């Protein structure tokens with residue numbers, strides 16, 4: 098449960114809010130590189146941290162992210178002409194380069210120096226791993242990008258998925274660190290005999306009430322949840338929260354899985370989810386579909402049915418299943434227990450429950466149990482960091498330490514009584530290959 102004041106603090110991300118200021122300390126994923134396919138391609142409306150921005154790729158291939166309203170008299174730069182290394186407002190012809198410099202003001206006398214006095218708000222952009230990153234913060238010299246392993250893989254090895262969700266960003270993030278829902282929302286209809294004995298899936302559906310341990314880390318927080326495993330071992334699931342809005346979920350085999358999920362606020366009531374995973378992680382997640390009763394169309398890298406993107410502020414990466422069609426729920430399937438929810442696909446199931454809480458859930462009403470310890474910890478970390486920044490100017494975790502992001506998540510068997518942190522230290526290191534591990538272990 099959160100007081101109304103704390104709920105406001107942790108959910109609101111507009112300019113000038115404590116959480117909005119915290120997020121502006123970091124580079125944030127703004128869009129996919131593929132949304133701006135070629136030099137001088139069509140500008141795109143991007144809603145990010147409550148700001149309306151226009152993205153474009155200039156003649157030289159560089160990406161710009163400018164304020165929507167032209168600095169002259171406010172016409173939208175979305176309608177601009179993307180030409181000769183700049184975006185030209187169609188109202189009176191003012192032209193801006195990717196850094197916001199006004200490079201042409203053709204409706205003013207040639208001798209006027211007014212153009213030198215005008216600058217559009219422009220956020221620096223850089224591209225890596227198929228993602229356009231932007232820095233919306235106060236520093237002249239932005240900090241380094243975080244060392245997120247799947248975002249640093251070669252382009253051919255990275256699997257990118259973007260899906261918009263129509264609720265506050267924190268509801269998305271909290272779904273990723275709430276491990277006990279797996280045995281219900283996603284696997285509630287799966288019985289042990291539907292799984293391959295000895296796999297993670299088998300032990301997951303044998304015991305749906307795991308025990309949790311949670312620790313703070315230099316990048317955020319980590320949990321290890323355990324339940325009985327083979328013989329004298331326990332099956333542990335490890336997941337990470339990384340500032341300010343990333344999760345690494347515990348599906349897959351730790352040591353093999355390279356996967357990060359970003360829950361990026363568009364504004365207070367919409368977010369863009371980005372999944373960045375290596376091909377190997379994607380293949381691993383597809384193995385989840387081997388059995389008839391095991392859920393399909395989801396997994397670590399979601400494959401969901403999308404509607405075509407539109408140019409609307411909220412027109413990018415929308416799912417065909419939505420609140421307006423009850424997420425295509427099939428009550429017969431639900432009744433027959435062919436599927437616990439009757440809602441097709443893991444990602445859609447997550448989307449349905451988190452959007453169904455309302456656009457910004459009032460956490461004064463919730464009743465948290467022992468299985469919610471990670472959710473509680475992550476909120477605490479976020480609120481403490483936002484307050485420390487607002488009150489004392491403390492730089493939040495990870496901003497200047499890109500190397501702390503070099504971690505992984507996943508599942509592992511550990512002997513009973515083994516130290517869960519020490520026992521997995523090697524497996525949690527990113528950029529280390531483990532040919533000795535078998536991806537089929539996930540089940």
Ligand code: FES
Pocket residue numbers: 167168169170171172186187188189190191
């Ligand atoms: S409003 Fe853009 S040039 Fe006048």
Ligand SMILES: [Fe+2]
Pocket residue numbers: 272278279282283443447
């Ligand atoms: Fe889920």
